[in-house]
Every structure is written in structure tokens, then in C-alpha cells.
Amino acid sequence: MSSLSPKERLLNTFARKAVDRKPVICPGGMMNAAIVEVMDNSGKAFPEAHSDAGLMTELALAVNIQTGFENIGIPFCMTVEAEALGSAVDFGTRACEPKIAVERYAAAAEAVLPDTKSALESSRSSVIATTVEAASRQLTDVPVIGSLTGPISTAGSLVDPMRFLKDLRKDAAASHALIDKVADFLIEYAYQLIEAGADVISIADPTATGEILGPKMFEDFAVRYINRVADGIHRANIPVIVHICGDLKPVKSHIAHLHADAVSADAMVDLVALKAEFPELVTMGNLSTYLLEFGTPEKVAAAAEILKRGSIDIIAPACGLSTSSPLANIKAFTDAIRA
Amino acid sequence: MSSERERILRGLSDSVVDMDEDTAAELSNEAVAQGIDALEVIDEGLADGMRRAGDLFESEEYFIPELLVCSDALNAGVEVLKPHIKVEGGAEKKTKVVIGVIEGDTHDIGKNLVKILVEAGGFEIIDLGRDVPAEKFVDTAIAEQADVIALSTLMTTTMLGMPKVVELLKEKGVREKHKVIVGGGPLSQAFSDKIGADGYSKNASEALKLVKTLVGRA
Numbered sequence: 178m179s180s181l182s183p184k185e186r187l188l189n190t191f192a193r194k195a196v197d198r199k200p201v202i203c204p205g206g207m208m209n210a211a212i213v214e215v216m217d218n219s220g221k222a223f224p225e226a227h228s229d230a231g232l233m234t235e236l237a238l239a240v241n242i243q244t245g246f247e248n249i250g251i252p253f254c255m256t257v258e259a260e261a262l263g264s265a266v267d268f269g270t271r272a273c274e275p276k277i278a279v280e281r282y283a284a285a286a287e288a289v290l291p292d293t294k295s296a297l298e299s300s301r302s303s304v305i306a307t308t309v310e311a312a313s314r315q316l317t318d319v320p321v322i323g324s325l326t327g328p329i330s331t332a333g334s335l336v337d338p339m340r341f342l343k344d345l346r347k348d349a350a351a352s353h354a355l356i357d358k359v360a361d362f363l364i365e366y367a368y369q370l371i372e373a374g375a376d377v378i379s380i381a382d383p384t385a386t387g388e389i390l391g392p393k394m395f396e397d398f399a400v401r402y403i404n405r406v407a408d409g410i411h412r413a414n415i416p417v418i419v420h421i422c423g424d425l426k427p428v429k430s431h432i433a434h435l436h437a438d439a440v441s442a443d444a445m446v447d448l449v450a451l452k453a454e455f456p457e458l459v460t461m462g463n464l465s466t467y468l469l470e471f472g473t474p475e476k477v478a479a480a481a482e483i484l485k486r487g488s489i490d491i492i493a494p495a496c497g498l499s500t501s502s503p504l505a506n507i508k509a510f511t512d513a514i515r516a
Numbered sequence: 517m518s519s520e521r522e523r524i525l526r527g528l529s530d531s532v533v534d535m536d537e538d539t540a541a542e543l544s545n546e547a548v549a550q551g552i553d554a555l556e557v558i559d560e561g562l563a564d565g566m567r568r569a570g571d572l573f574e575s576e577e578y579f580i581p582e583l584l585v586c587s588d589a590l591n592a593g594v595e596v597l598k599p600h601i602k603v604e605g606g607a608e609k610k611t612k613v614v615i616g617v618i619e620g621d622t623h624d625i626g627k628n629l630v631k632i633l634v635e636a637g638g639f640e641i642i643d644l645g646r647d648v649p650a651e652k653f654v655d656t657a658i659a660e661q662a663d664v665i666a667l668s669t670l671m672t673t674t675m676l677g678m679p680k681v682v683e684l685l686k687e688k689g690v691r692e693k694h695k696v697i698v699g700g701g702p703l704s705q706a707f708s709d710k711i712g713a714d715g716y717s718k719n720a721s722e723a724l725k726l727v728k729t730l731v732g733r734a
Contacts, residue, residue, distance in 0.1 A: 273620050273674065338625055342581045343588065346535070383701075388719075389625075391579030422701075427576055467704060496702070501676070 182318035183247035184376060190490050191377075191416040191438040191459060199485060201492040201514035202461075203240075204379035204418055204441075205250025206324025208497055210240045213272050214504040218243060223500075224268035227254055227275055230307035237312050241319060243504060245511030248320045248377075249312045252305050255326040255381070258366060259334035261300035262290055262359070272500045277334045285336050285344040286351035290358045293365045302366055306373040313374030320377055322418070323370035327382020328360045328402040329390075335359070338384070345394055352398070360402045364409030371413050378410045379418040379441075386421060387428030395428045400435060407436040418461060422496060425451070433458065444495035449487040460488075463495035464510055470502045474509035481513035521552055525561040528593060532565025533572070535585040537592040544596035554600040559638070562593045566636035573633075574721040580629065583720075587632045611731050612662040614653060616644030618681075620674035626700055627668040629720035634666075637724045650680040657685075657694045663731050666723065667713075669700040679711035695730045699723055 180197050181189065187200045203210040216222035219239035226232040237249050254275040256266045263281035282288040290296075297303070305323070313321040326334070332355050333341045344352045367378050385399035407417040416438035425432055425446050432440060433455045441461035442448060448460045465472075468480055484492050492514045498507075524547050531539040540562065547557045569586040572578040578586070615631055617624045624646040635641050642660055644652055657665050665685075669675050678698055685691040695714040698707070708716035714730055717723040 269620075274671070276623075276671075338623070339584060339628060342625065343584045346581045346585050389580045391576070391582070394579065394581060427579075466702070467707070471707075471710070499675075499702075 184318050184320040187248065187320045187377065187491070188416065193459065199490065199492050199514060200247050201245070201511050202248040202320075202322070203244070203246040203250050203494055203498075204248065204322045204324050204377075204381075204420075205237075205252060206326065206379060207255050207381035207383060207420065208250065208324070208379075208494055209253040209274060209500075210244050210246055210250060210494075210498065210507070211236050211253045212244075212498070212500050212502050212504060212507070215239050215243050216271060218504075223253065223271050223273075224275065227252065227268055228301060228304060230304045230311065233304065233308040234311040234315075237308060238315065241316065244507045245515060246507075247511075247515075248322050249316060250322045250324060250379075251308050251312070252301075252324065255330065255383075256334070257301050257305055258326045258331045258359075258363065261296045261302050261366070262331070262335055262362065264334055274500065280335055280337050282336045284340050284351070285332075285348055285355045288335060288351075288355045288358075290335075290355075290362065293362050296362065297366060297369055302369055306369045309370050309373040309375050313376070321375050322377045322379050323367065323375035324379045324381065325363055325367060325406070327380045327385055327399075327419075328356050328363055328406055329385035329399055330382045331363065332356045332359045333384040341384075342389070345390070345398060356398060356402050357405075360405045360409075363406045367406070367410050367415075368413060371410070371415050375415065377416050377418060379420065380406060381420040381422070383422045386423035387425060387431075388423040392428050392431065396431050400431050404434075404436045411436065420461075420496075429454075439491055441491075441493060442495070448489045452488045452490075459490045461491035461493050462489060464492070466494050466496050466498045466502070469494060469506050469510065470499045472506060474505050477506045477509040478513040481510045485514055520550060524550065524552065525557065525564070528557065528561030529565035529568065531593070532562055532586050532589045533568050535582065535589055537589045540589040540593040541596050544593040548596065548600050553602070554597040555602070557597055558594060558601075562590045562597075563636045563638075566590050566632065570633045570636065570721050570724065573719075580625065583629060583632065590632075590636070610638065610640040611664070611733070612640045612642060612660050613664040613666055613727060614642045614644065614657045614660065614662040615666040616648035616653060616668070617646035618667055618669045618674050618677040619647055619649045620671065620677060623670035624668070626670065626720070627666075630666060630668065630699065630723040633720045633724045634727055637728065639727060650677055650684055653681050654684045654688065654690075658688070658690060662694060664695045664697060664727055666727075667696065667698045669703070671702070675700070675702055675707065678713070682712045697723065697726055697730070
């Protein structure tokens, strides 16, 4: 078949249509590919680029050109949502991504979220939307992926995380009420990005792992609310990637119930075996980020070759990559897949 | 009397496993009223329950929310018993572990779990909290004569603060006196070997085993 544009290739993969080869992407957010070397080369850097649409657009385009990942992935952090809902953010440094400095609430029962509309108008979410718009205007053939922090992790960035996890057990009613409102907010934020031109929404929810929550709570909280957000995004006819951190073993039976157009998994997950067990899944992953940071280009290329030959649909890093990963390793990764 | 003691200790252990703070506090009050030694009540009752919870965590019957709520029940009992601990009598000196989240990272759930289980395993924990500079780990370990320094991070960008701790210990000529262990999402045994740490564990119950092995208590 004739060669497809990166956007056609990725969208065809979600739709299970024929493709010329596998796409290689890095969706942004938790999986941010704006490494220090790209900042050095482009002159656009963290932390300024987290809050300035012009800088963010230029850095996102530089990532696309320099790394070989076949998408635009923004934002570069996981703090936009919780900040819009009231938590304080420490924007970090050139090499260190932003993090939550102070959670807004002490307990789930105390959370009174601000009105979604005003939270979206007066926060960094509009900077992200402006960036999505500018990037999709400049690169019409490249899929623009808007990355969301999932409902459990966002709620866990609004309430002190220790207390949040305890409340899932001790105060399930308040936890459900909070996460439900967070899910509503995330859907509206996704719409803001979609209206600006996002082709795909990716949800990463690192607090919602089987290893942290166990199978029962993973089903009651993670699957339930991630699916609610995904359903909302699907109403806008936009595909959804869901990344689940950590080992999937404790929650494998729930993975097939995620309303995801692609499921992305961590390095320890055998995606070929997962695909064999659930052939209807579109799988995404999972090159070791440890290898990307500490390996050699030759070793990275060899590992990429194995992923390419296996039955994995979309090739991507396994998890969040370090900003100090060498560009040569990332290029070796994407070159191997694109060859 | 001894069966009464057993009933209370067993009940306290169960209250921790069952995540029942109220019963933990109630039975702790009963233990005080019965004149049972507070330290024994903590170790054979409450901490025993926490160790059982740790076993359930290891066998994947309990997960992190359960462990945290078990630890709340343990603390509810300890609060009642604390004023009744007899300090005289030369209790044996506990092995000290300095623990904290490396500078730049504010994620401390993993660190807190390790703290809970290692403490229940009979070690004294000096918790430096989160966002801790390498110097602070080393200075505290030296001042407190701690046997183990436990470093945690969840962020790939901050894991490079860990070799700094190992280097500082070498610079100060005390590398042999303090075992360094590392843990957290992005880490691995390979990383631990690479930076010259003494051990890596992938979760909190393994961290307890690792500490025991390193100090020769396994």
C-alpha cells in the first residue's frame, strides 16, 4: 500500500484498518518527550515552556522534528488539571518536570471543586488549547495528541495522596463524589483540546494501577471513571489511548473492559501475550525507558526491532521517559521503527 | 489472666488486620487497665497485626489503601499505649534506618509504606520526609549512627540524586558504615548496581526483607 501520513497511520491503527507500517509515538503528559537535548537544540526550555503557548508550540514542534516521534504530544507535565482545580504547582527546572507542591484539600470529603467553566477559562488549560491549535495548524499531517492526567491521579493531586488512598476505603462515598466531579471536569477539558484541534486524547493515570489499588478498587474506581472520561471523549468522535502504569497481572481481566482505542502498558508487560489473550485490544508500548536513558543506540535499536516484529500495534516508550535520555537513543528507537 | 492477655493481644492484632481503629484503641485501653506491658502490647499485638497485613500485601490480598488503613489502626493503638511505655529496664537498642524521598520529588507513598512495614519489623525509623537533599541523608545517618539509608523516588528525573548519596558517604570515608538501599517506580536492580548501592527492592515488604538481610537479621 502507498505510504500514509503519520495522522492517517495512527487513526487507521485505532480503527483497525490496514496500515503500511506501525506508528511510533510519544503522547506527551506523563510520557513527555521534550528532553533536555531538544531544549538545548531549540533554545526553548522548561520551566517557561509549561506556561507560554508560543514556547510550548515551538518546543512541541522541535520534539516532533528532532526525536522522530510521529505526533505532537502536549502538555509536557501532569499538573494542568489539578492546578486548574486549585492545587499549587512547583514548575521545576529545565531537567525536572513540574509537580504538585501543595494539594488543595486535606480529605476527599472536604473537596468542593470550582466551577468547571471558570476553571477552564482562567487556567493553563487555555495555554494548552492554544498550543494544540497552533501545532495542528502548522503540521496538518501529524496527529496532535492532547494528554490528560487520569481521574484517579487528578483526584490524588487535589487531596493529600496518602489520605486520598485511605479515603478510597474509609470514605468511599466522598471518594466517588470527588472522582465523579473530576471526571466531568476532565471531559470538558478534553473538549477544549478537541475543539482546538486535538486528533487523539491520551489518558495516563499513574495512581490507578493494579499494584497500588488491587483488582477490586481498580474496577470500582479506575475502570469506572476512566471509562466515563473515555465515553465522553468518544461522544466527540475522538479516539482515546489509556496508559496503565506498572504490572497488569493483578488486573488483567479488567483491561479488556477499558473503553480505550489503544491500551498502553509498562515495560514489564508482555504485550504480545496480552494481545494473544485479548485479540480485540489495540496495544501500545513498550520500550524500556531505562534502556532509553542508559542504553546505547545499538541496544535501543535492537530492542525496538523486537517490538516491531511482535504483534504490538503502536510502538511507544513504556512509561515516562527521563529528560536526560540521550537524543541519539530516541532517534535510534524511532529510526528502527520507521525504517 | 494469661488467657485474658492473649485475648487482648490477639484482638489487637486482628483489629489492625481488620482496619478497625476503634477496636484497636479500645483494646489498647483494656491492655493498660490490665497492666500489661505497653511495649509487649505494641509488639505482640499491634505490630504483629501490621506484620500480618504486610504478609497479606505480599500475597496480593491487600493493596496499598488497605495497608495504609491498617497502619491507621496500629497508630490509634500506639497513641493510647505510648504514655505507658516504661523507659527504664534498658530495652535493647534498635537498628536505625534513615529514610526519605530524594530531592526534587514530592511523592512519598512508597516511602511511607516502607516506613510502616520496616517499623513493624522492629526497626527504628528516622523519617526525613520528602524532597530531601543528599547531604541531609548522609549527615543524619552519621549523627544517628544509622545502619541503613533508604532512598526513594518516583521520578526518573530525580533518581540521579541517589548516586550522590553514595559518593558523599565515600567522600566522608564512612561508606562501609551505612548500607544504602533504593526503591521506587523507575528504579531497578540494575540501577542499584550501577550506582553502587547495597540493594534494591521493588516493594515495601521486600524492603523489610532487604533491610533484615543487610543487617544480618534475616
